[in-house]
Amino acid sequence: MGLNLKPDEERERAAKAAKTNPKPIEETHTLGWHLVAFLDVLGQRERFRQLRLPKTPEEHTAVQGVLRDTVGFVLSLRRVLRSFIPQISLASPIPSSLS
Secondary structure, three states, rough: OOOOOHHHHHHHHHHHHHHOOOOOOOOOOOOOOOOOOOOOOOOOHHHHHOOOOOOOHHHHHHHHHHHHHOOHHHHHHHHHHHHHHHHHOOOOOHHHOOO
């Protein structure tokens, strides 16, 4: 059960609580680089439509194939990017032919 307060009453109540019990706010933020990608994996929508809860061993095998082609693809792409991105962020010398 909660209190049914009007917005003004709720603000006043919160302000009184803050005065009587002030708590320091500690926030930690990390600055860094992030990569966000939206990918359209060709044929994935059609493969997802084939996804059903398997009831027979044959259906189980078919579902495994669908998951391998959809989720498996995305997971393997993530694995590749996790190893690729640190490598491209390393400093490398400028070739003498370009300077």
